[in-house]
Each structure stands twice: as C-alpha cells, then as structure tokens.
Amino acid sequence: MSPSRQTTNRSNAARYGLARVLSKLGVCSRSQAEKAVREGRVSVDGRVVLDPEGPTDPERQRICLDGEAVVAAKRVYVALNKPRGVVVSAADERGRDTVYELLAASGLPWLGPVGRLDKASEGLLLLSNDSVWAAHLTDPRYHVDKTYHVQIDTIPAQTVLDQMILGVTDNGERLAAKRISLLRVGEKNAWLEVVLDEGRNRHIRRLLETQGIGVLRLIRVAIGDLALGDLAKGQWRHLSAEEAAGLHNK
Template structure:
C-alpha cells in the first residue's frame, strides 16, 4: 500500500478523481473499491485514502489520470430522455445525445426528470457544478409550465405562498401567467430551490396537472434558440456569469440572515 507523506493535503482518492474530471464521485468510489485505481503503481481500495495529484501518480484502469480540460455544455433535453449515464430499463439518456462528440466524462449539473425538457448543464468542473446546485446558493431556475386548468389569482397566490406536501414546504419564488386558453394555460414559474419534482408536486397539491414542463433558464443563462436534442459549449463569459450568480445569491442570502430586525 502506498504511503502518503504527512505534508500531502488530505483529499480522499475518490474526491481527487472527481475533481480531476475523470468521473463522478460515486463512480470514483466504485472504481476504487473494485481495485481499478492505483496510486504510485499500487492498488488502493479505500476511497478516502489521502492523495495529492501533484505528488502521486494515479491510474484508473491502467490509464494515467491527469486534470481533464474543463468542459461546460448547455443541452436542450428532449422529453422522454433520462438524466443518467445508464438506465437499467434501456431508456434513452442524455449521454446518447453526446455519444459521437468525443468529450471527456461530464456530469449533469442538477436534474430534469424524464417527462421534463429544456435547459440542462453538464460539466466536469465539479466545484463549479456544486456551487450551482448547492441549496444554500438559491440560484434561480425558470420554467415554462403548461397546466390543465385556467388559473385565477387565488391559485397564483397559493403557488407563491406555498403548500406542505410530504412533510416538505413547496413554494415558487415567482409565478406569472404567460397565456391562457379555454382549458389550458402556460405559467412562468421561478424556483430558487430544487426539491424532487418540486413544480409537479406543488401543482398537484393544488389540484392542477402538468401537461408540459420546460426549463428555460438557469440564473442568467437562457435556453434561447438551441434546438431540441442539441448542445453547445458555454462561452467563457457565460461560465463566469453562472459562477457569479451562485456566489452573489449566497452572499444575498447571508446578508438577509444577518440583518438586524426592523423595529
């Protein structure tokens, strides 16, 4: 078993693999336990083994692991596609849409369920992704939602004020009626937190069904005219804008929590 110098930063091996962009944290933990990862030529089976990429030679399946170039993608996820690397039921995944691109490993930044569509980010920059998905950061996510009813002001107010469902409080940060028909309507719903199936559960608790759910923006980044099923690289300024959105959202939340009460 390789020995780690006392001066080496104590980052677990699985975390190091993830931060280098070799694979996800869970994939790294599995690979380490399966004996597929070596440090300085010797297999290590402890995912928490303290490792430094600057001091140690790391291989995964006998291939040297080095820092991958950072990749940031925006994908227009179609309905019916799942956000997983593999599906035990053989359903199409978002990775099928990237299969021919020759990209390094990428992880989804958050999730969209099978029936939902729209903007999905993918990246191998795990720190950037973690900031955007951290519940404490409260990064806005905007959705256009077609519902099976014509809402009145009471419903819109209830969606914003929130409900308790399954022991969780669900609420929208903002709800706007976009357009209405005789039986259906489209709402714009903004969330600054992301609970499992948040919008669907919130609407169901109000007796409303969802016909379509499309994520149109994450923070300052809009889906725009990106065709369904297609993807593009984010521009450097877009990557920076999203990082700032996560940071500024956290700072606003911290400021609110430390404000003196109004007397």
C-alpha cells in the same frame, strides 16, 4: 505551534478521499470513481488502492487509472436541450434512452449533469466535468434562479398562484415558488412562468398537485441569466468562458 506541526497540518488539509480526488480532477463521476477503485483499477504511487476513501494528495502523489496517469481534465461546460422522455443518467437499468446518447458521438470527455430534469420534463440541462462549478449551481445557499414554462390543465385564479408563492406543505416538506405568472391562456388550459431559487424532487409538479393542477408540459428555459434560446431539441453547445463564469458568480 512548531514548524513540523504546521507542515503536517498543511499536508493533511490537502488530502482527500481517492474517489473524490478522481471526481474533482474531472475524469469521471464520484460513483464511477468508487467503482473503479473497488475493482482495483486505480493505483497511487504504484500501489493499488481498494479503499475509495483512502487519503490522497493529488499534488504530491501519482494517481493512475487503468495504468494511465491521471491528470486534471480540461474543464468543459455544455448546455443541452433535453427532449421529453429521455432520462438524465449515464445508464438506465430499465433500458430507457439517456441524455448521454445525445452526446455519444461528440468527442466530449466525461460530463456530469448539473442538477436534474425528470423524464417527462424538457429544456435546458447543464453538464460539466467541473465538480466545484456544478456544486455551486446546485447548492441551495446560492439561490440560483431556474425558470420554467409550464403548461397546465386548467386556468388558475390569481389566489392560487399567490398561495404557491407563499408556500405549501407536501408530505412534511415545504414547497414554494419564487415567482409565478400567467404567460398565456387558452380555452381549457394555460401556460405559467415559474421561477424557483431552490430545487426539490419534482418540485413544480408537486407544488401544482397540492392545488389540484396537472402538468401537461414542463420546460426549463433558463438557469440564472443563461437562456435556452433557439437551441434545437436534442442538441447541445459549449458555454463560453463568460457564460460559465457568469453562472458561477451568481
């Protein structure tokens, strides 16, 4: 292969869609970047680009958003104790409270949620502007454990717990838990500890529903080795460099 052909290949390999580049630089989400590009708010080397998929090389081209040069944002990693009734969304068309209202006065840069918790669920939620780190934690290939404490409306037999570990089918989709154990038992209900190494939409609720079990509370208490600990409901904290690196190395 000629030297000129090699140079061309290296150049092409460094070019990504403009919206993806903005997201990877940590200045906004992919959807926010696409919107900004279509609105004519982004220029590359002084020329307004309206195509979010327009090939862009962030190392060789000057990108501006609203007239300001875009530089890679400092990577920020945050743990939040999400309260019940709050949605994981930057804006909600139905006017519901969002997790971003809990961060509004924090002075933090734009952060994206790393995975999801539905409105009725609570507990540990990670947010970051490091899209590569976030993608690693949510990629099913890496099987990062997520641990939940779940209050249910019955006292289950061990055979029922075993069945959910073996796996069930719900609407054509296989659902299973990596581990399930009884934490404590009351007169009419119980608490389970459920560990997942994959995350499907409403995974635990659907899994329990297949066994006729209803969920009273669902709290995520750990992701990998990172525990929710004593972080107060609605509060957040920065992850240490060691904590962030430890999760990425799972």
